[in-house]
Amino acid sequence: MIKVSLNGYGTIGKRVANAIFLQPDMKLIGIAKTSPNYEALVAQKMGYRIFVPENSIKSFEENGIKIAGTIEDMIKESDIIVDATPNGVGAKYKEIYQKFSKKAIFQGGEKANVAEVSFSALCNYDEAVNKNYIRVVSCNTTGLLRTICTINSISKVEKVRATVVRRAADPKEVKKGPINSLVADPVSVPSHHAKDVNTVLKDLDIVSMAVIAPTTLMHIHLLNITLKSQVSKEDIINKFLETPRIVLVSRKSDITSTAEIIEVARDLGRLRNDIPEVVVFEDSIYVKDHEVFLMYGVHQESIVVPENIDAIRASMNLASREESIKMTNATLGIRS
Ligand code: NAD
Known part of the structure; x- marks a missing residue:
């Protein structure tokens, strides 16, 4: 031991x-x-x-x-x-x-x-x-890397453009804000998330931007990935389904928000409502030529x-x- x-x-x-x-x-x-x-x-x-x-x-x-x-x-x-x-x-x-x-x-x-x-x-x-x-x-970088490395295993990722909508504070933090604003943070581009991804994927062409939103539940990422070869939406869904620590949620089950994701964690009796999996909105996956678009949630406290x-x-x-x-x-x- x-x-x-x-x-x-x-x-x-x-x-x-x-x-x-x-x-x-x-x-x-x-x-x-x-x-x-x-x-x-x-x-x-x-x-x-x-x-x-x-x-x-x-x-x-x-x-x-x-x-x-x-x-x-x-x-x-x-x-x-x-x-x-x-x-x-x-x-x-x-x-x-x-x-x-x-x-x-x-x-x-x-x-x-x-x-x-x-x-x-x-x-x-x-x-x-x-x-x-x-x-x-970090939590955001873990979400980005888990997703990018998974997609890279079906077709080589040429470049990533990422927008990170960050939770303002963890639920226990009483002194942090904003409480009524979206903040461009950092206001300059690229945000540090891209640099952090490059500490693991050293040669990846990635640019990220970030805003802070008045919520404590989760982050949301909006990704645009350019691949070397074209893949189908089904290829991506199938790869996510066979990859550990990634889950797909769909409009059919009425999950379109971080509030509903956390509610599922509560209903499942997950300890502290944790969802360490990357939670991909299946309906957001969209393929145009060599480009893939998708959105997913990251539970910062547990990922x-x-x-x-x-x-x-x-x-x-x-x-x-x-x-x-x-x-x-x-x-x-x-x-x-
Ligand atoms: P936190 O403030 O919730 O916890 C830090 C703990 O360390 C507190 O209990 C504090 O009392 C204790 N501490 C402070 N000074 C200490 C010292 N000198 N010796 C021993 N203990 C001390 O912070 P956190 O959010 O858990 O973040 C910890 C690390 O994890 C940071 O590097 C953060 O960037 C990273 N991280 C945080 C999150 C998140 O969303 N909270 C997600 C991923 C990674």
Whole structure:
């Protein structure tokens, strides 16, 4: 059993911790928290061992939270650490991981150079095998890469033009907006999403633009992909149907919005309403000569969770790409 710990127990961290806990080949050593807030209290209820900075032990204990040790203790006990701390904090922790010769998985909010490889399971699992430092790309980049690599497997992708409609905040965030505006963000073109895709698909011709919308549920991507050879709409639908972590929804079932997608997750009893799959609006797929158009939803809070689990297996060389994706999907109830 590989010993894994989770540093930064927030939106992404709490989901990845739960996913690690469910893996048959991994043992969750514990989670690291810096403030004794509701997330720490719930983690305690879940039975996770909680590690904190040395100078915070007293405040956690005063709030009735039992401490297993310091964050350094947790790192020393682990084979590999998943770092889901806020943007830029992971890079600072890297020095400590290196000091104790521990492997680490970082998130998309870190600069690409924090790791040896940026990662998307469907696109470049093999490149990450045995690497000490892997960065799982952001939620939007994961959605873009999963879709582009899948379409590329039926006909070579020549160029991608992407528009990203971004959720303004995660549901738990009370201080972020906008609440009544669409914001061109970044106002300049291309947005950083294209550059991030290029950390994995280095030679791809991609330009992206992004706007922020006042919603917390999901992102939506509008893609225009030019292919080397013509494919049919059916070819694309069939490829999506046989690809793990992609689902198709159709007008026939009255799903045309992110609200309805999340409602399906609620009705299915998915943990935290999570939909880690890319959710493609089947009726949006349109082919004109060598061009493909489509729209899909990305659940920002959960899409990177299975990728983190696969990144751990790649780093530790525990399984092939196919075996890892299959095991992760089966344990997390994700469509294979
Ligand atoms: P978050 O703010 O919800 O969680 C971060 C957690 O780290 C919090 O619990 C915070 O208390 C804790 N923390 C802060 N400083 C710490 C420190 N010094 N040591 C240990 N823990 C510390 O953030 P998030 O949204 O989960 O984002 C984490 C990473 O995941 C970022 O790189 C982000 O870009 C990336 N990401 C976020 C999303 C998303 O939609 N939320 C999607 C994909 C990737």
